[in-house]
Amino acid sequence: xxxxxxxxxxxxxxxxxxxxxxxxxxxxxxxxxxxxxxxxxxxxxxxxxxxxxxxxxxxxxxxxxxxxxxxxxxxxxxxxxxxxxxxxxxxxxxxxxxxxxxxxxxxxxxxxxxxxxxxxxxxxxxxxxxxxxxxxxxxxxxxxxxxxxxxxxxxxxxxxxxxxxxxxxxxxxxxxxxxxxxxxxxxxxxxxxxxxxxxxxxxxxxxxxxxxxxxxxxxxxxxxxxxxxxxxxxxxxxxxxxxxxxxxxxxxxxxxxxxxxxxxxxxxxxxxxxxxxxxxxxxxxxxxxxxxxxxxxxxxxxxxxxxxxxxxxxxxxxxxxxxxxxxxxxxxxxxxxxxxxxxxxxxxxxxxxxxxxxxxxxxxxxxxxxxxxxxxxxxxxxxxxxxxxxxxxxxxxxxxxxxxxxxxxxxxxxxxxxxxxxxxxxxxxxxxxxxxxxxxxxxxxxxxxxxxxxxxxxxxxxxxxxxx
Amino acid sequence: xxxxxxxxxxxxxxxxxxxxxxxxxxxxxxxxxxxxxxxxxxxxxxxxxxxxxxxxxxxxxxxxxxxxxxxxxxxxxxxxxxxxxxxxxxxxxxxxxxxxxxxxxxxxxxxxxxxxxxxxxxxxxxxxxxxxxxxxxxxxxxxxxxxxxxxxxxxxxxxxxxxxxxxxxxxxxxxxxxxxxxxxxxxxxxxxxxxxxxxxxxxxxxxxxxxxxxxxxxxxxxxxxxxxxxxxxxxxxxxxxxxxxxxxxxxxxxxxxxxxxxxxxxxxxxxxxxxxxxxxxxxxxxxxxxxxxxxxxxxxxxxxxxxxxxxxxxxxxxxxxxxxxxxxxxxxxxxxxxxxxxxxxxxxxxxxxxxxxxxxxxxxxxxxxxxxxxxxxxxxxxxxxxxxxxxxxxxxxxxxxxxxxxxxxxxxxxxxxxxxxxxxxxxxxxxxxxxxxxxxxxxxxxxxxxxxxxxxxxxxxxxxxxxx
Numbered sequence: 055x056x057x058x059x060x061x062x063x064x065x066x067x068x069x070x071x072x073x074x075x076x077x078x079x080x081x082x083x084x085x086x087x088x089x090x091x092x093x094x095x096x097x098x099x100x101x102x103x104x105x106x107x108x109x110x111x112x113x114x115x116x117x118x119x120x121x122x123x124x125x126x127x128x129x130x131x132x133x134x135x136x137x138x139x140x141x142x143x144x145x146x147x148x149x150x151x152x153x154x155x156x157x158x159x160x161x162x163x164x165x166x167x168x169x170x171x172x173x174x175x176x177x178x179x180x181x182x183x184x185x186x187x188x189x190x191x192x193x194x195x196x197x198x199x200x201x202x203x204x205x206x207x208x209x210x211x212x213x214x215x216x217x218x219x220x221x222x223x224x225x226x227x228x229x230x231x232x233x234x235x236x237x238x239x240x241x242x243x244x245x246x247x248x249x250x251x252x253x254x255x256x257x258x259x260x261x262x263x264x265x266x267x268x269x270x271x272x273x274x275x276x277x278x279x280x281x282x283x284x285x286x287x288x289x290x291x292x293x294x295x296x297x298x299x300x301x302x303x304x305x306x307x308x309x310x311x312x313x314x315x316x317x318x319x320x321x322x323x324x325x326x327x328x329x330x331x332x333x334x335x336x337x338x339x340x341x342x343x344x345x346x347x348x349x350x351x352x353x354x355x356x357x358x359x360x361x362x363x364x365x366x367x368x369x370x371x372x373x374x375x376x377x378x379x380x381x382x383x384x385x386x387x388x389x390x391x392x393x394x395x396x397x398x399x400x401x402x403x404x405x406x407x408x409x410x411x412x413x414x415x416x417x418x419x420x421x422x423x424x425x426x427x428x429x430x431x432x433x434x435x436x437x438x439x440x441x442x443x444x445x446x447x448x449x450x451x452x453x454x455x456x457x458x459x460x461x462x463x464x465x466x467x468x469x470x471x472x473x474x475x476x477x478x479x480x481x482x483x484x485x486x487x488x489x490x491x492x493x494x495x496x497x498x499x500x501x502x503x504x505x506x507x508x509x510x511x512x513x514x515x516x517x518x519x520x521x522x
Numbered sequence: 523x524x525x526x527x528x529x530x531x532x533x534x535x536x537x538x539x540x541x542x543x544x545x546x547x548x549x550x551x552x553x554x555x556x557x558x559x560x561x562x563x564x565x566x567x568x569x570x571x572x573x574x575x576x577x578x579x580x581x582x583x584x585x586x587x588x589x590x591x592x593x594x595x596x597x598x599x600x601x602x603x604x605x606x607x608x609x610x611x612x613x614x615x616x617x618x619x620x621x622x623x624x625x626x627x628x629x630x631x632x633x634x635x636x637x638x639x640x641x642x643x644x645x646x647x648x649x650x651x652x653x654x655x656x657x658x659x660x661x662x663x664x665x666x667x668x669x670x671x672x673x674x675x676x677x678x679x680x681x682x683x684x685x686x687x688x689x690x691x692x693x694x695x696x697x698x699x700x701x702x703x704x705x706x707x708x709x710x711x712x713x714x715x716x717x718x719x720x721x722x723x724x725x726x727x728x729x730x731x732x733x734x735x736x737x738x739x740x741x742x743x744x745x746x747x748x749x750x751x752x753x754x755x756x757x758x759x760x761x762x763x764x765x766x767x768x769x770x771x772x773x774x775x776x777x778x779x780x781x782x783x784x785x786x787x788x789x790x791x792x793x794x795x796x797x798x799x800x801x802x803x804x805x806x807x808x809x810x811x812x813x814x815x816x817x818x819x820x821x822x823x824x825x826x827x828x829x830x831x832x833x834x835x836x837x838x839x840x841x842x843x844x845x846x847x848x849x850x851x852x853x854x855x856x857x858x859x860x861x862x863x864x865x866x867x868x869x870x871x872x873x874x875x876x877x878x879x880x881x882x883x884x885x886x887x888x889x890x891x892x893x894x895x896x897x898x899x900x901x902x903x904x905x906x907x908x909x910x911x912x913x914x915x916x917x918x919x920x921x922x923x924x925x926x927x928x929x930x931x932x933x934x935x936x937x938x939x940x941x942x943x944x945x946x947x948x949x950x951x952x953x954x955x956x957x958x959x960x961x962x963x964x965x966x967x968x969x970x971x972x973x974x975x976x977x978x979x980x981x982x983x984x985x986x987x988x989x990x
Contacts, residue, residue: 157873157875158761158875159757159758159760159761159874159875160873160874160875160876160906161764161874162873182765203711204711204715206709210708210709214686215709217715217718218682218686227964227968231963231964231967232964233962233964233965233968234962234964235962235965237873237940237942238873238940239871239872239873239906239940239941239942239945240678240871240874240905240906240907241674241678241683241871241902241905241906241907241942241945241946242871242942242944242945243671243672243722243942243944243945243946243947243948243949244942244943244944244949244953244957244960244961245722245949245957245961245965245966245969245987245988246719246722246723246727246968246969246972246987247672247685247718247719247721247722248965248968248969250685250715250718250719251714251715251718251719251972253715254711254713254714254715255714259714270768270769271764271765271767271768271769272765273768289627290627292627293626293627296629296739297650297739297740297811298811299739299811300738300739300741300809300810300811301738301739301769302770302810302811341768342768342770343765343766343767343768343770343819344819344822347815347819351811351812351815403707403708403709403710404707405625405628405630405705405706405707406627406628406629406708407625407626407627407628408628434709437708437709438628438707438708438709439708439709472705472706472707473707474705474707474709474710474711474712475712476710476711476712477707477709477710477711478709478711479711480711481711481712481713485712489712489713492712493712493713494701494702494703495699496695496699496700496701496702497701497703497713497716498713499699500695500701500714500716500976501713501714501716503975503976504714504719504972504975504976506975507971507972507974507975508968508971508972519713519714520713
């Protein structure tokens with residue numbers, strides 16, 4: 055239900071932010087109050103667009119005084135209903151989109167929350183450095199949103215999640231106070247590490263306004279597409295290439311044969327890099343400062359993997375164009391899956407060692423419930439992160455009717471294998487209640503205590519992550 | 523002041539932990555109530571030694587019920603007076619010293635809090651993996667203590683601090699509840715990241731009983747000792763070798779010429795790897811799965827550094843013994859400094875790019891106050907972390923008398939250069955009040971709110987990190 059805002063509050067808000075800083079235009083409200091082209095539908099009485107940290111702080115202070123709830127929003131590409139307002143005022147951070155500073159010798163840069171990921175990538179590139187976070191929505195997803203959801207992507211194996219790429223942070227606390235923690239320090243043991251609390255908190259503990267991000271030396275990539283017989287061999291291959299190539303292994307993506315078929319059928323301009331009857335493909339990248347060394351490392355790792363019987367065949371990209379073509383197959387799987395028919399999609403993780411057993415067990419249970427079910431299971435297997443989809447061929451039925459029961463099977467099996475039902479997408483409103491059941495009670499109690507202590511009025515993105 | 527414990531509490535404690543689980547022997551109490559051979563002197567009425575997580579939980583619950591304060595203790599090698607009891611009961615974790623499990627394919631292991639660091643290193647080594655944390659006290663410092671202080675060491679540049687090496691954690695909360703967060707997941711976005719809150723909290727938010735640690739592929743090292751003219755060139759050299767060798771640069775230690783002289787004079791069996799009139803040395807390591815490639819990468823980086831005029835000369839270790847001899851010079855600096863005379867020692871960090879300017883400014887201010895002052899400034903320059911010591915030759919005076927004033931100069935200059943007065947050693951009791959002054963008020967307020975919310979009775983290591 056949309057909050058009723060007093061005229062005093064509205065006047066003060068408009069005064070604080072100036073004419074460019076707010077909108078009550080129904081089209082603008084509607085744009086900010088939905089996601090996934092309307093699948094997720096919320097509502098908001100006003101969109102506030104602070105242009106500076108000071109304006110954001112004044113806004114939050116005003117909301118605190120009037121007990122008005124806030125839903126912070128970045129690029130609005132989230133998948134768990136955390137950043138769509140449900141009656142709260144929508145605070146869009148997209149006007150705060152500057153790179154404030156770049157420090158080459160410190161390998162760090164200060165970027166505002168509303169800047170899209172590509173802006174940070176480009177700023178690093180401009181000084182011959184790398185900002186390694188990379189994911190499909192990088193043109194739209196903002197730094198603040200990526201921090202608040204602790205985003206993952208395709209280079210986590212080597213560089214970690216978004217929280218691992220942070221050196222500092224600037225946050226407007228629920229009181230309206232500004233915490234300036236934009237330190238570019240790599241070592242700073244001076245109390246509880248607050249940035250790690252705000253990272254992944256989905257805006258429930260404060261409004262992230264800027265961050266100090268790590269930059270890395272630039273690397274050259276060597277890319278290979280490999281055919282593999284079984285998930286057991288996929289896991290063994292991962293261990294093998296990491297033994298041979300160490301942490302130069304940047305990406306390790308598992309792709310099922312049927313996903314390749316779907317992509318080839320649906321997506322124009324794609325081709326199979328290495329046709330094969332085997333059930334699995336791995337797309338992997340080794341990256342190093344020197345291109346020849348990256349390639350030699352990859353070749354040696356694959357040759358020995360072949361000798362050990364871990365792979366059947368491998369194609370190494372001979373050019374950037376070939377590497378891009380391989381990645382295109384991987385990256386268009388979600389698109390092609392959508393074209394294929396109904397699907398039930400989960401973002402889950404289990405310990406890497408348990409992936410084969412988890413998949414065997416979970417798939418069998420699903421088929422037991424719905425014999426016509428088929429699967430597309432792909433993902434960042436180096437992180438134990440699977441995008442697990444139950445699909446249904448056009449013409450078949452039963453998936454929609456069994457949606458809840460099948461979801462239950464997946465969740466329970468994930469927990470049985472010590473996994474997580476939200477690997478990289480987060481909690482939001484979508485998984486809040488389910489996670490309250492699945493998480494250890496002591497963890498949920500601790501999260502509630504933190505939320506109450508830091509946001510006693512409950513104005514920051516209420517009802518996401520934990521209910522209080 | 524030592525707490526007065528009721529006979530009921532003491533009986534219940536002894537009952538809970540059994541005869542091996544406690545001691546009131548004055549020698550044992552004295553051993554646990556001091557550090558640095560008595561320089562840090564505390565007191566405790568009883569040492570409790572839980573043998574399992576369940577015993578630890580029962581103990582904390584009992585303390586919560588009776589309002590008895592706890593000082594958790596690991597290897598007692600801390601430097602900021604966090605782990606020495608000052609009247610609290612001392613909870614020594616050293617009986618909980620097992621490696622519970624090792625998962626090679628997941629590259630993880632579960633280790634109890636009281637196990638010394640070498641135990642974790644060895645457990646990884648046994649399965650051909652690496653646990654990369656390494657520091658001088660690794661035979662004594664425990665996993666729980668290393669987590670609670672978020673320890674650093676010589677490989678932070680490549681592998682991060684202790685918090686970066688954690689996948690999961692088991693903690694007894696101040697209520698006595700056990701939080702089992704020992705997940706070995708690499709991706710798990712299911713709420714606030716509690717492990718990052720307990721890491722570095724110095725036992726003030728809960729009692730860490732075990733942790734899931736990351737393992738890494740084993741690496742071969744190539745080690746070089748380099749002579750450099752200025753701190754500016756040291757920083758430029760760091761940027762250069764990272765551009766050339768990427769993140770295979772594992773260590774990058776800056777050493778002043780006078781420290782080498784002191785070590786050679788004081789420590790038997792040391793020799794100068796590369797005599798030179800220049801003011802600075804850098805000890806650096808490149809590590810990679812393949813030894814020849816590690817060496818070639820290091821050589822290429824140093825050759826081009828020479829061409830660019832960044833270094834004067836370089837010696838590459840031809841054997842493990844030569845590498846060890848180079849590291850011995852670095853590692854015995856603290857020892858030799860102690861033999862030299864009076865010294866004022868600070869563990870500080872500044873952004874890497876500001877190291878030269880910080881040192882110029884701070885040294886000048888110190889000499890202005892105490893013209894006879896000399897300096898030994900060395901450390902993990904790749905992390906911006908300097909062990910900054912003001913020293914005084916035997917026979918000279920003034921350092922002791924000016925101790926507070928000089929400390930003030932260092933602290934103020936560090937803050938002026940956006941640095942931290944505790945890079946890797948922590949807060950404890952020693953720096954609590956100073957940090958409450960230097961930290962942004964919003965950060966201290968937030969820390970206090972967290973402490974009060976999670977430990978409302980204030981029994982967990984009170985008066986460390988923040989006062990409430």
